Amino acid sequence: MHQKPLSRFVVLDLTRVRSGPAAVRQFADWGATVIKIEEPGQAPDDKPGGSAQVADYQNTHRNKRSITLNLKHPEGKALFLDLVRQADVVVENYRPSVKFKLGIDYESLRKINPRIVYGSVSGFGQDGPYHDRPGLDQIAQGIGGMMSVTGEPGRGPMRAGIPVADLTAGLFCAIGLFVALLEREVSGEGQWVQTSLLQSQLWMMDFQAMRWLMNGEVPGQSGNDHPTSSPTGVFPTQDGHMNIAAMGNEIFARLCRVLELPDLPHDERFATVPLRARNRPALNAAIAERTLTRSTADWIERMNREGVPCGPILSMDQVFADPQVAHLGMSKPIAHPRLGEISVVGQPVILSRTSLGDLEPAPDTGEHNHDVLATMLGLDRARIDELARQGVI
Template sequence: MPHLPASDALKRFRVIDLTQVRAGPTACRQLADWGADVIQVQMPEHMRGDDTLGGQDGSDYQYTHRNKRSITLNLKEADGIATLKRLIATADVVVENFRPDVKFRLGIDYETLAEANPGLVYASISGFGQTGPYAQRPGFDQIAQGMSGLMSVTGLPGGGPVRVGIPIGDLCAGIFAAQGILVALLERASSGKGQWLHTSLLESMVYMMDFQTSRYLIDGEVATQAGNFHPTSIPTGVYKARDGYMNIAVFGSKIWERFCAILGAPEWITDERYHDKASRSANRDTLNAEIDRRLAEQDRGYWITRFNEGGVACGLINDLAEVFDEPQVRHLGMVKEVVSQRLGRQRLVGQPVQLTRTPSTIARAAPRRGEHTEEILQELGYHADDMARMKSQGVY
């Protein structure tokens, strides 16, 4: 079937997805979820050069590639490149995550494509950037986590570096790329010109270090592991009640006073060990032990109710099964359903931003490799005999 937009917001835009693995596909999924006609370009079945994310029937692949169409093209064949260029001539956006030199070798770099399509927005995602001493290195999420400093501040003190439990470098690079694409499209509306934009896993992760970078660049402080406790706001972290663990966040003097009152320790407000931020930092371990001792008198449910009613942020530490049992998660409608012709009914997490007039949906399940090839070729004006010849020659 033709383009089935998941939202009215971006339905006028066509995006050519030349990416593999996760960062690039994430960027394109963001655009597809808001209605863009995202056409995923994959190698033909007989080449099987891009089986990633656990295979095309895997849950990971299904989540990452929903709301897209798929065409197969053999980019090692001249006709494959010619067809791709013909497709790009109809597009607003191209997203690629080849090694930096590959696009130039294939003749599908921004400058070349912009000659025929000057309004083209061309987004490149790499491990380390398009130029520089590391540009040709292979990129991988955990490598970026380590090089950005993230793993040096994650984990328990003295326990060695720890990776984050999701591919945060890939995901952030993809989301930042999507943001850059939207900015470029907004700018194009006034200038009429496209442009080349690029990001990398390393840049994205350095940016995501956020206040830890300013602590170093402005204050000269090299952050270390703080475990489950906030490095500067105390007490904020993981605490243990009678029946298990929970998170408590105490930011500012007013909330500190509320926290002390609810915990039955109003004397802490004036105690010289705890009365201000600096003293609580100096006596962090003693304070945390005192807090745990008092929390052990009641279950988590009791404390979560009391703290939240009193204006102190507090919550459970859920596993994934518990996440989707949370009444607020259910209320927010984050789980969407879609039917895959091959795999049946699926439940997937939808977009976390709610647009009231042009909401995002999941309009179609992830496509099989080349599921829409002939449909898209027909849209480009290819006739049946052209397609038969191309198929016989292994172009798709």
């Protein structure tokens, strides 16, 4: 049987929506036993409604087992603590105060399992002036500076089209958990791993943040143009638009050859990198006049032949029809008992000896109550049925 690299780990998943599940998905895909712990009944903010939500849920919660536990009920909490004794990792993305009210914070859990690695994803951090505010992706995009540099100048702030803060917070939580598990091999002890949407969004600001931190420069919006490099942006073609990224003098000279604009590199307005950035509108106009004369595919073939970075701008249907995307296997099939064969987004990591293997569909709420409680805690069917009648599970 195919043995996945994380199969020795048991993860208790208390997360919902996106940031926390993004962290746990890294464990679930690579073979950890992930037990999704849900409240008895359906959580409306984390369960499928329309078709988009069904698709999202299958992608986000695949490869997990689901049990229901009422953590506010003494017996429900006791069962959870019994699971903690056997687990390696607990992950939660409650508001910071919630886990303390439930008595399932890191300090409480480490008393019964000193080896537990505890991951927390919050909106703004576990302490500080904003710590207990509700944190959502778009709020973090705004506070973290992303909306101030996204979109066209003069059009007002613009959010990114994907939940950047949510997803990166999940990935950074997973990285922190992996580091803590590696450290545990030396120390024998677990620890508390913390990240937030705000911290992750700030990390993602990267060179835009450094423009302020090192140079005192407040970056603004530049639309589809690169903030500091020109010509790098979106240009019109005979049948649509394309991206061109001609950074540096050598690639700019190649671009001018492909466009049959031999005088452009010698124009005093465009002779150096800083001058091209300063005179971007005039340079973009000169390039656009030429790119409009041929199709996107024609220009891409010509520019790639000369080593000029470029590419089409694809809609999602075109993305997954692209031959390189197909070659990379970023669409993964799952056999679902009701939905039939569906596809989800694959992992962007390839290991030379270890394959991702087959993926399992996202579980129904409480689908594995009997299996998990019997296998891990030794409860018999009569006891499990009684817990269900009491509203514990």
